[in-house]
Amino acid sequence: MRVVIAEDQALLRASLCALLREHDIDVAATAEDGDGLLRIVAGHHPDLAIVDVRLPPTFTDEGLRAAIEARRRRPDLGVLILSQHVEHAYAADLMALGAGGIGYLLKERIGDVREFLDALERVAGGGTALDREVVAQLVGGRREDESGVGELTGREREVLALMAEGRSNAAIARELVVTPSAVEKHVTNIFSKLGLGSSDDDHRRVLAVLTWLRGEQAAPTSG
């Protein structure tokens, strides 16, 4: 996997590079601001850009906007946004890019190395990786009485949240210490209770769940 990193904090940039290189991930280039990100994406053809949301010169959501622009120029680029606080509004901007290949994680998730590398793989492979805090906001934002969330069992809610984070069925089974077929059964129940069409493809299933969580018309998921 070939990645580029846009991060203005030197200390974090260095430790992130070291971490990725230890796990045989090719860090092709790094940048310190949004324009730098666009340059290295154009110059190094990475599979994935890891971008800090807050970059100079404005120190607001410069990184997010640069990442969205980079994605617009290279639609197959995976974009993973890192931030010290996650916001539903930014997740919505990212999800508007559609069709996977997006990630949005709190910076402290990097420390859980195995999960972080798993998230990188998913995003680079066209999947999604959403922080569980964003997912909690998304799930909490749906009104129970009108959305069908109220009909879900506790376990089904856990599976729904993990799906929304972008996990595969196998990963969900590992996390909840149940068998993959049990997860499969929960997923089928969730989709029928929420009125979503089912799909065998993990990525498409995640997108259907996210679309639903955002309160929009679910995309057709057959096939």
Added chain:
Amino acid sequence: MSDVLRAPLRIPVALLLGLLGGVTCTVAWLLAGGGDYWPVWAWIGAGGAVGALVVVRAAWRLRAARARWTAAHVGLGAVAAGVVAGVWGATGGGPWLGWPLLGIGVAVSVHLLLAYADRLPPRPSERRLSARVDELLVSRRGALDAQVSELRRIERDLHDGAQSRLVALNVLLGRAEGRDDLSPAAARLVREARQEAVAAIAELRDLARGIAPPLLDERGLGSAIEALALRSPVAVVDVEADLDGRLPRSVEAAAYFVVAEALTNIAKHAPGARARVRLHADDGRLALVVQDDGPGGADPAGSGLVGLRHRVAALDGTLAVAPAPGGGTAIHVELPCGS
């Protein structure tokens, strides 16, 4: 007075009647063989009546009470002065004319003075006071703006300083944890250290958000309040933000913290209640309503509400707590947000 207005007597008719009266008297005087011109009294009487009618009608067209009564008084004073002058002329003059005119003049002047006292140039003490108030308004606004930017600076310092170092530390600990030359005991310690670092990062994040929510700075009031509603333990069923662009930062911050405190209060005093937040900026004012469907009975003198009231008052705004329609409590806040 309004009866005079509704009276069927129109001004041209009144004029005609006056004229007719005067002319009739004059004809009678001529038929009687002339002599001392007594119909002058009829002319004076008719003139005074028609003049008074015209003045009252004209004054009634003015909508402001102060202008209406003043105009009526000045006009009637002028008519009275005319009548007095007529009488003076008809009685062959004399030294007395000045006194009634002076009386009328004094009465009208006193009325004018009382009615328009506020237009008089201010006295030196008033001038000093008003200059001081202007100065205080400017410096208070400056202090509030400075406070907002100072809090933002602290949030950024936290973000770039302590929070960043903890994030980097957490990555280092994560790398250490993954090494296979670590004894199981050491690996456990490293894992615990990493969990502590993560907890510290989360606490700092909450602290920074309580100081100056980054989203408020970056996306404005509407987005920040939506995020607040999503994170709140209260079920916020509706956030309606009708805002046209950004507001002054001190107003945004005050409105944000009012909503935050109101939601905290609902969670504490009306658990299980659902809340609704409405924001509407219009005509240089921000109107804000946070409403719940709990049991109601909020104490307007409670410490949380008093703190909010001070915060709102510092921006010349108002805060009112009232029972919401259909039970529960509604907090209404209005903040001026003109430039």
